[in-house]
Amino acid sequence: MQIIKNAVALIRYTLKDDEGNVIDTSEELKDDEGNVISEGHDPLAYLHGGGAIIPGLESALEGKTAGESIEVRVEPADGYGEKREEMIQTVPRDMMPKDVELEVGMQLQGQTTEGHAQPFVIVGLTNTDVTLDGNHPLAGVALNFAVEVVEVRKASEEELSHGHVHGPGGHEH
Numbered sequence: 001m002q003i004i005k006n007a008v009a010l011i012r013y014t015l016k017d018d019e020g021n022v023i024d025t026s027e028e029l030k031d032d033e034g035n036v037i038s039e040g041h042d043p044l045a046y047l048h049g050g051g052a053i054i055p056g057l058e059s060a061l062e063g064k065t066a067g068e069s070i071e072v073r074v075e076p077a078d079g080y081g082e083k084r085e086e087m088i089q090t091v092p093r094d095m096m097p098k099d100v101e102l103e104v105g106m107q108l109q110g111q112t113t114e115g116h117a118q119p120f121v122i123v124g125l126t127n128t129d130v131t132l133d134g135n136h137p138l139a140g141v142a143l144n145f146a147v148e149v150v151e152v153r154k155a156s157e158e159e160l161s162h163g164h165v166h167g168p169g170g171h172e173h
Contacts, residue, residue, distance in 0.1 A: 001152045003064045005049035008165050010151040011061070012043045016144045023138070043150045045165040052164065054079045057145055064149045074143040083140035088123070090131045102130060110134075 003009045014025040022029060028040035046052040048061070056078030060070060076082050096102060106122045110132070124131030159166055 001065065001154070003048050003061050003149065003152050006155050006160060007048045008045060008151075008153050008155045008159065009048050009061060009064075009149060010043040010045045012148045012150055014146045016146075018142050018144065023143070045167075047155055047159060047163065047165050050163055054143070056143070057147070060145075061147065061149070064152075066149050066152050069146070069148045071144070071146050074145065076140050076142060079141070079143045080136040080138040081140075083135050087134040087139075088131065089134075090124070090129050093126070093128055093130050096130055108132070 001007065012026045014027060015023045017023055022038075025038060026041055026043055027038075028036060029038035031037050044053075048058065054074060056074030057072065059078070060072040060074075064070065093102075096108075102122060102125055104122050104125055108120050108122065110118050110120050112118045118134050120132040120134050121137065122130060123133045156166070
């Protein structure tokens, strides 16, 4: 069976940036001394066409079958988008929680002006101000995937009605 809209696909993958650094993987990773640095996990199961994975990867997987492997570069526009400067803001330090020691790189939960939860990363600190970035951490980054299609199957009616995969590699109710 081919990966088509409403099919369930299970994939193993490794995602790297342009410098070859592993960003995420379903595989076990070891350092040069043989020490495990990432345990790995079951293949990722997703409902094709449901928006569960980034558009560029989903397009590249269209029509593939179990046993096929691909390497694909996904540009930011088809990944997590370009970095948007309007998502970076500087706020007075006294607006931040008083009981938290702030550090560059720390992730905080904030609110948009519409009241929606929004994760932010601290990208700058002074004695009076905190600079927060609300962009996705991979915004503006080209993504290089190596993917193996492990299984492709028809989605169940329940999976289609819920909009996600159930069972191993998917959502458990």
